[in-house]
Amino acid sequence: SAVISQKPSRDICQRGTSLTIQCQVDSQVTMMFWYRQQPGQSLTLIATANQGSEATYESGFVIDKFPISRPNLTFSTLTVSNMSPEDSSIYLCSVEGAGGPRETQYFGPGTRLLVL
């Protein structure tokens, strides 16, 4: 299994500002995923980040709002831009397991974001 860390673990931000969340994995992985989880809700996939290519965004999420970097096989960042209170959520990164993402995903501890 992969060990994943995220920074920051939590933050309180003012509306209109941006926050960059970092995700570090202890092994090289092809696919990294960014999710959002609002209280009492299921996980919603924001985008998939593969090293060396542009991130693939899901419906309802755009690059201008959630720019993603994937500079190498162990690291990715997600930026939440021009934040509003509606962006308050837990942001999670995950990576695929040995059998591929359809079989297992390993998650970071999450970043709890509150926008005032």
Next chain:
Amino acid sequence: SQKIEQNSEALNIQEGKTATLTCNYTNYSPAYLQWYRQDPGRGPVFLLLIRENEKEKRKERLKVTFDTTLKQSLFHITASQPADSATYLCALDQDSNYQLIWGAGTKLIIKP
């Protein structure tokens, strides 16, 4: 559209008893079904995966069943302990791509 349903109400179980959580899905046929545990303020942790051709899977005190006719999975924890208290999520793959569809989770509370 594809949909997963898990009991939204918390499940209260007495310590030592078996806890059973339900995951129902509609409108598609997954090849894999996964169960995860999530503690407050933490990311989900993978527990078990069951394939469409498997009826049952066990891991220590955990047992998962997968009924593709009923479109339902049951997740059992036997001899439950207060440390089992958490939210349990089910997730299913979409056979067209690599994404998972997630349930909202059921909160399990094991009372001593």
